[in-house]
Amino acid sequence: MSGRWAGSTRKSRLPSNWASELRPAAHARNPEHICHICGLPGGDSLDHKKPGDDHNLDNLDWAHDRVPPHCHRYKSSREGLEAKRANPRPGRRRPDEPHPGLL
Numbered sequence: 001m002s003g004r005w006a007g008s009t010r011k012s013r014l015p016s017n018w019a020s021e022l023r024p025a026a027h028a029r030n031p032e033h034i035c036h037i038c039g040l041p042g043g044d045s046l047d048h049k050k051p052g053d054d055h056n057l058d059n060l061d062w063a064h065d066r067v068p069p070h071c072h073r074y075k076s077s078r079e080g081l082e083a084k085r086a087n088p089r090p091g092r093r094r095p096d097e098p099h100p101g102l103l
């Protein structure tokens with residue numbers, strides 16, 4: 001995997017009925033795939049409105065991802081940044097050591 005989903009566990013965390021039930025049910029509820037972010041038809045990606053692993057149909061709706069205006073992409077990258085800010089990785093910098101001449 002490469003690009004923006006590199007290292008993502010998103011796909012493996014989707015429930016087993018994602019393609020067989022949830023996507024078709026979301027399509028039946030919103031056959032024009034009206035994007036829940038911008039309100040225009042043609043959403044190509046099923047988005048979790050509230051980020052996380054709540055796969056209830058109430059939390060799923062269509063959004064533009066690979067097609068303009070790429071609403072889902074912007075939303076996901078914003079959520080990623082917010083998550084990173086809330087829980088930053090520990091720094092790679094080693095703690096300061098005293099100068100060897102001072103030992």
Ligand SMILES: [Zn+2]
Nearest residue numbers: 035038064071
């Ligand atoms: Zn949109």
